[in-house]
Amino acid sequence: MPELPEVEVVRAGLAPAVSGATVLGVTVLDERALTRHGGDGEDFEARLTGRVVDAAARRGKFLWLPLRPTTGERAATDAVVGHLGMSGQMLLRAPGSAPERHERVRIDLVHPAHGELSVVFADQRTFGSLAIDELIATPDGAPGGFGWAEASVPAQVAHIARDPLDPAFSDAAFRRDLAGKDSAIKRVLLDQAVVSGIGNIYADESLWAARIHPETPARALSTRAVNRLLGEVRHVLDKALAEGGTSFDAQYVNVNGQAGYFAHSLNAYGRTGEPCPRCGRPIVRVSFTNRSSHFCAHCQRSPRPLQASQAGRPEPLGARAQPRHPA
């Protein structure tokens, strides 16, 4: 499930291969991969072919490749925007290589130093997408994202907040946002308009590290607790980045098709029934807005007594997960 570390690993892999490369041709095999694009596959191919890629940039879980105009030395005005969804992959392949399983789009490039190569967008569950979108100015005048020094960002990424590793991320603004939210802190961490790059895995891990119960109302957190949480979010993301991201299955790999190792370092996520690394009591799993939360009920005390009617009560150990759509 690509979150910030996984997407950054992909961005870092793409950057040296595609920066300065010219698009020779584009093949759209499945137009469902263009749900964010304003036109059809032919439009996507026509608008991309012949363009020069300026860089590989990222904000939160969104990637983009800024495109230079076909003539002159002007700055990039639009970009190929990509989101990996749950199972998207960006792979670097030799030109003419065999089609990947679930390949949706192939972009053939020629790089002045590396020669010809292909960027393959493959996506099993088709939650990911590619689009060509205009670049607009950032409201704060700061660079649009990682790997992109210009103060611009694709229009469809403009509503996405900066991530906690971004030098322009404002801790004070984050604290103010939380102080005005009644929602559970985990829900707020997953809200990409508040803070980007965090998904279910790193939300659970950060809350476990900060000893905060996921159902705690955001506004109930003290300044000290918010600062501790931000510190743990950054620590978890940095560590995952250093280990190449989290791979549970073949759905997350870097541009060379290799898996990351952070799954071995998880303390709470996916460890239902296993002892908490801190206190030894079992990690519990509860249903949470169509997904799961994993936490230690001892280290992460509930903000209030859980009522029997609450959907989020811990399951007995070894119990089967609740159906997502109970009758």
Added chain:
DNA sequence: GGAATAACCTGGATGC
């Protein structure tokens, strides 16, 4: 306007 929820989608795992 803020918050909560459902829908989208595929393939591996599991149960019968």
Added chain:
DNA sequence: TGCATCCAGGTTATTC
């Protein structure tokens, strides 16, 4: 062995 069902979860449209 084959079929049906569950499950994973990021984003967004819809509903409350």
